[in-house]
Amino acid sequence: MRKHLAIAALSLATAVTVSVAAPATAARADPVQQGLERLLRSNRAPGALASNRDEMDGRHRLYTVGEGDRDTRAAVPRDGQVRIGSVTKTFTAVVVLQLVGEGKIRLDAPVDTYLPNVVHGKGIDGRRITVRQLLQHTSGLPDYEDKVTNDILERRYLSPRDALDVALGREAVSAPGAKWGYSSTNYLVAGLVVQKATGRPLAQEIDRRIIQRIGLRHTYFPAPGETTIRERHPQGYRQDYPGAPLRNVTEIDPSASWAGGAMVSTNSDLSGFFSALLDGRLLAKAQLDQMRTTVPMGKAGYNAGLGIISTPLSCGRVAWAHSGAIPGYGTWAAATSDGHAASVTMTLEPKASEAVGHLEKVVDTALCH
DSSP states (O other), X not given: OOBSSOOOOOOOOOEEEEETTOOXXXXXXXXXXXXXXXXXXXXXXXXXXXXXXXXXXXXXXXXXXXXXXXXXXXXXXXXXXXXXXGGHHHHHHHHHHHHHHTTSOOTTSBGGGTSTTTSEETTEETTTOXXXXXXXXXXXXXXXXXXXXXXXXXXXXXXXXXXXXXXXXXXXXXOTTSOOOOOTHHHHHHHHHHHHHHSSOHHHHHIIIIIHHHTOTTOBOOOTTOOSOSSSOOOOEEOSSTTOOOEXXXXXXXXXXXXXXXXXXXXXXXXXXXXXXXXXXBSOHHHHHHHTOXXXXXXXXXXXXXXXXXXXXXXXXXXXXXXXXXXXXXEEEEXXXXXXXXXXXXXXXXXXXXXXXXXXXXXXXXXXX
C-alpha cells in the first residue's frame, strides 16, 4: 500500500449496485452477492457491504445485503462509511515506506534512532528492534489491544504514548527477528516514528500523502476524541459473548487503536487504495519491492510483507491483502497485481479467525470471478 509520484485523483469506474432486495434474477445469481448472503447467515451479522473493482475492464460493482440499522430496519447504505480497523496498518506502512524513499527513515535502523529511550521494558529494547521488524510484526513486542477494549467502547481518549505505556507494561513475546507474531504495538511505535521523522501528526501525513494524493473522498483518520462516523454509514454491532444479544457500538473512541486501527473508509475507497498501491502510484518500485518481501506467517500460502499480506486465491493467483476488526465492524481488503481489487465489510465485529475467513472468502470470490 504505498509510493511514487503525486498523481491526480483516482477516476472511479461506472459503479453498479447489487442489493439483496433487488428482484433481478441475474443480480441474485452474482457469486459475490451470494457470498455476502452466506456471510450474514454464517456470522449472524446484521449487514454487509462490498466493492469489486477491475481496472482492466473499467468495471466497479458495489454490493449491499441485510440491515443497516436493526432498530429502524433501514437498508445498508450504498458504499457507506465503516471503521476499517487494522487495514489502517497498511496506510501507516505506506507512509513509513514513502519516508524511507525520501531518506528520512531507514528500514533497518533501530527504533531508538528515532525514539531514543522510549521503547524499553521487560525483555524489550528499542536498540535491538528495527523499523522493518515493526512493519513486518517480527519485533517480538507484546500486543496491547485487549487491554484497551474498554477504553474504546466507553469512548475514553487514549493518547499514543499512554497506549504505548500499556503495551510496555507487558513482557516481550520473543527476541527481535526470531519469528512472526501479530502485534498492534508495532504500528503504535511506527506511527510515533513517522511523527518524529516528519514533525507532523500521523493523521496529517496519511491525509496528505495518501488520501489527498489519490483522491479517496470518503476516507479519514478520526480527530482526537471523535466518536461518530461523519457520512452515511451502517450501524456497527458487537456480541460480548456467545449467545449474547447484539449491541450497537457504532459510536466509539478508536484513539487507542491509532496507527494500527483507527481509520474510517468505504469499500470503494479501499479498493481504490489497494489498486493504487500495487500499480505504483503510492510507492516507488524499490519500496514496493520491500513491502512485498515476505516472511512466513505459519499458515500455508500466507506470508507477511510490510503492512500487507500475501494470500493465495482459490483460482491459483496471489492477492495482497489486510484484514481489520474493531468494535462494530470486520473488513477484508485485497488486490492483485493486474488491477483487480475487492473489499468487504460486515457490521459485526469478528471475534474468531473463522469469521475473518468468511470475509476473506467473499473477497476471493470477487477476485476470481
